[in-house]
Amino acid sequence: MHKLIRLAPLLLLLGATTALARNNSLVVCTEASPEGFDIVQYTAATTADASAETVFDRLVQFAPSSTRLQPGLAESWSISPDGLVYEFQLRKGVTFHSTSWFTPSRELNADDVLWSFQRQLDPAHPWHTLSPRGFPYAESMAFAQLIERIEKLDDHRVRFTLKHPEAPFLADLAMGFTSIYSAEYADQLLKAGKPEQLNREPVGTGPFVFERYRKDAQIRFRANTHYWAGKPAIDRLLFAITPDPNVRVQQLKAGACQIAVYPRPTDIDALRQDPALQVLELDSLLVAYVGINTRHPPLDDVRVRQAINLAFDTRAYLRAQYGEGNASIAVAPYPASMLGFNDKLNPWPHDPEKARQLLAEAGHKDGFKLSIWTRPGGGPTNPNPGIGAQMLQADLAAIGIKADIRVYEWGELIKRAKNGEHDLVFMGWAGDNGDPDNFLTPNLSCAAAKSGENQAGWCNPAFDGLIREARAISDTTRRAELYRKALAIFHEQAPWITLAHPKQFAAVRKGVDGFQLNPMGSNNFARVKVNP
Template sequence: MPSRNFLFSSLLLAALLAGTAQAASDTLVVCTEASPEGFDIVQYTAATTADASAETVFDRLVSFVPGSTELRPGLAERWDISADGLSYTFHLRQGVKFHHSKAFNPSRNLNADDVLWSFQRQLDPQHPWHQLAGRGFPYAESMGMAALIERIDKLDASTVRFTLKHPEAPFLADLAMGFASIYSAEYAAQLLAQGQPDRLNQQPIGTGPFVFERYSKDAQVRFRANPDYWDGAPKLARLIFAISPDPNVRQQQLKAGDCQVALYPRPTDIPALRGDPELKVLELDSLLVAYVALNTRHPPLDDVRVRQALNLAFDKTVYLRAQFGAGGASPAVAPYPPTLWGHDASLKGWPHDLERARQLLKAAGQQDGFHLSIWTRPGGGPTNPNPGIGAQMLQADLAKIGIQADIRVYEWGELIKRAKHGEHDLVFMGLAGDNGDPDNCLTPNLSCAAAESGENQAGWCDPQFDALITKARQVPEQAQRAELYRQALAIFHKQAPWIPLAHPKQFSALRRDVDGFVLSPLGSNNFSRVELK
């Protein structure tokens, strides 16, 4: 029998969508797991925020071929790279239009001023918009972009040159990530003149395939197609994100036809979904990593022996089976999956060994145990399908070695904000490689710069590890970079700032009439080429 909460959520979502989605064959309704943190994508890192902004409203100079990590031209139709790897010159497309909306009517097309504004805002502390980002610029900060980019020059109205302080092998791929989205400098100037800079985060304007219409908090986000999209107008007239943290609700709404796509179904539900003749299930080995970050700024988690003991205490084999079922994920050892180059096949995961864990706690002077907090979220997503169950399993295993843990549940956006400030002890998290380069799993999540910015939830800063990944970004040869990453991964494994959990497979469930949607290994979802047949 359905729970009262389930019935309420179902009725609420049905009411919101009534008279629109089911009646319109050109409207796609996507049931998704969480609300966007905002729409000013440079301030945020959550995948749901990227789906509702970077993949809909905005574009970048460089983009990915759908369903792959292969780079292709975006707002820049071509680029030149100097022989020393220090200069990148981008030639912008002509005639690219910004969105027209109730909030803004652009007087010109995209030009070099928009590119300069979009990056200098993040990099220059003296820029008038730099201090207006309440959440800062997590990707730019954790990836050390200000220390990398020496200057950005406007060569003419359609040509921009980036000059780097040192070679950076993943730089081009970095520019295809959400934080490199291009904004309208004209819209920003209008908002600043009106004294309404907050509207940049509430009413976004970009060049992307969909135009933002409105957001009903924790309920839905509505977009309409951009008829002037430079890469061809979408075949959909409207796109709606219907928000429900409960995967049961998403699944039932999909079956009822109230949405045509259900993102992030639980792996344990996949067999039943595949058995429904009205549905189809997409599956992909993506660049996802599930982990528990151990806050090394909080004693006794600053002791490597304690962190190793926690890794030994948690029975990850049982956890994977309960969370992902058979074949839904592979066990994680490192911060990125073995499908990426630079992986060290010789690294073995921590075994489940309670006696060895107790010995390490005794050596650290913690044989009498201690208290800590385990943070998680409600609902569930691809890296944490059943958050409550996972937290309880970790809590029970830690109790076996004398560690008493309290479970605290926070809404996704609140959890990210608090974890960035380092309030947690242990927090269940997940990441998706954003550009297909191993560095993207390391620098934004484990570097010293990321610890300072708060995106490194472990707060872990190891000088030797940091030096290795920094050097790996600066050498061009992949074989040399791979060797440096293998050395870095060995340090990560020994120092144990995380409990690596899983590399989940990525799933989406669709109704049979949905065509043109492909899963991305980067964990993002783009609907610009989707149609309903």
């Protein structure tokens, strides 16, 4: 019975894919539905894949499979010696997408850049209050407090003036939340009283034009034939939304999709044995963790948080979730390869006796109750959510903490966690720009606690001061010293259970060329070719 239920959608997708294959199309089996298409409201990698990496562009961008910056919508830029003024020369001849709901009357210009940023930064902007989710990156990274002003110098020149130097600022401008929108399209929607359409029917300058979306089923795009960087090699792109990693593998093997992202690490060895497939592997900038909601007593007590870290057998968790050699144990919010990693820190040992002692000292000798939140399906930072939650539940029970497991669809999980409804929540993060600040400020700063993006709700003034100081200087030696101090505070205060730094995998059918894994976790298909 269960096999027939699974087989029916597989056959339907296979039939649709066969037709698409004849039309130079690419089908990607992906892990989850996007939260929406207005990328400035969201932080999930699946949302970035469906919007920032397809529909939109930014002033600067990362070179493929790299953290190296290169020109995007800005063909060149200059930075003042004091690091406060950035001037960008925009490309000429860049056009926004023409769709059934919008036809642009002009090319991209400086007005679009100003609209895209001021919407997020200026409370008086007519669109500022129209974002139901707010602007999580801009808020948690305190962009409104960083940027003094943005000026249009002429139709193709824009100047940013900062209030203080910000070492990762240029790399920040390659992140999804700085995508450039059409001010003309936004004006059209506002006049029509349909601002919500911006999140449902996106318009950008990117390599693919959005066509339609069926929630929890598929997203369809067509190639942007007027793309400034050259038309993509494929004519159509389809995301087949497939939360179950087993089904993703079935669809890939059956030819229902040509790329399956985020296969379970424990399936990698078997996938490598299939002659029709190629497995791609990359040491990515990923961290898996459990956020401990410090706003909920008794989790506001550092002894309780330390006890929870001591109770959980993270080494057993890594073996069960990732298999041998597919992830390294996490000690800090970012991998050891990055600037300022503190190599004096050690993973929390599995020590239930010490955990019970700390609980007793905190006045909880008989334990207490809490909830563990996770998602269905699985992705690179949480390959098997059910097993992981059950392992944590069992280890907490061993020290007297009774935990119930609650499973929410990905978008609902993120929304509720932002509201602070959880006690413990399994989460993951992919670095967006290759800088340590991108792991710390969006996830652990006081500003991020205020916006809700900091799932731990943790605001430590000493930690916050260190990462703010590190952002404001360019001296890498000094920055590294500040980050090492900040990581020591993080480790001692234990607002997370840091779990793993997983490797990133994708399985690709033979005949698909040009797809590269991105160390920052997102997926771009503009350079992919499908050979008949």
